[in-house]
Amino acid sequence: MPINNTTPAAASDDIAILAVLESLALAAGRAVMAVFHCDFEVERKSDATPVTEADRAAEKIILDGLRRAFPGIPCVAEEESSQGLCPSDPGKTFFLVDPLDGTREFVGRRGDFTVNVALIRGGAPEIGVVYAPASRKCFAGRPGRAEEIIVSPDYEEVARRSISVRESRLPLTVVASRSHSNPETERYIRDLGTVELVSVGSSLKFCMLAAGEADLYPRFSRTMEWDTAAGDAVLRAAGGSTRTLDGKPLTYGKCRQAGEADYANPSFIAAGSDKG
Incomplete structure (x- = not known):
């Protein structure tokens, strides 16, 4: 059922939102890897940055899912923005989507590219998912908790663990x-x-x-x-x-x-x- 609250704040809402973001990121990662294992063409956008079929396929999966689940929350996405399809004022609560961060790494057949989905509230990124499909690692965060998720070759969650920053050490x-x-x-x-x-x-x-x-x-x-x-x-x-x-x-x-x-x-x- 779609979640219509445009300013979700309760922890239970955050967990539900994060679950949707995780699911969409994994689905987009599957689409990205389907292209990665094939021959693909590399195009150049107006700013000379590369774009591939993987970028567009992943973005469509994510945006379709977000707009279905959260119809009241605007989305700002890289590939739509490159085509001028971007809200000039998204308001205080909106999604930011990079369907394939590290396209140069993707094109170079290196594995450190990611799928990224985040919810912004009041200028701060409060909920986010970063999925690296080549290594099948997924990182998720919501207020007060960050986790690393291990994903199976079938794009299913295998395990997750809480993560936190460390105190700086030298060097x-x-x-x-x-x-x-x-x-x-x-x-x-x-x-x-x-x-x-x-x-x-x-x-x-x-x-x-x-x-x-x-x-x-x-x-x-x-x-x-x-x-x-x-x-x-x-x-x-x-x-x-x-x-x-x-x-x-x-x-x-x-x-x-x-x-x-x-x-x-x-x-x-x-x-x-x-x-x-």
């Missing part, structure tokens, strides 16, 4: 983008001193922080809100934070920005713990 483990490094990021990491640097694609960087496998994720190159929302939700649920360079929490629903596109993020630093 810091820093995760960085494999495909989007730039001088600002390299300078920031260099200034940290001796670190263990791990290069990872997609929103799995947030999930490594959430699972206590890394300490920092600095990002000084461009991202969009759908790139970060689901992973950020998992990280915050696990006790971490994502802050802009002025120390404020990264917010969502940024429309009509001066000199910048709707839903574009500023530079940020995601951290597993403020301690240490």
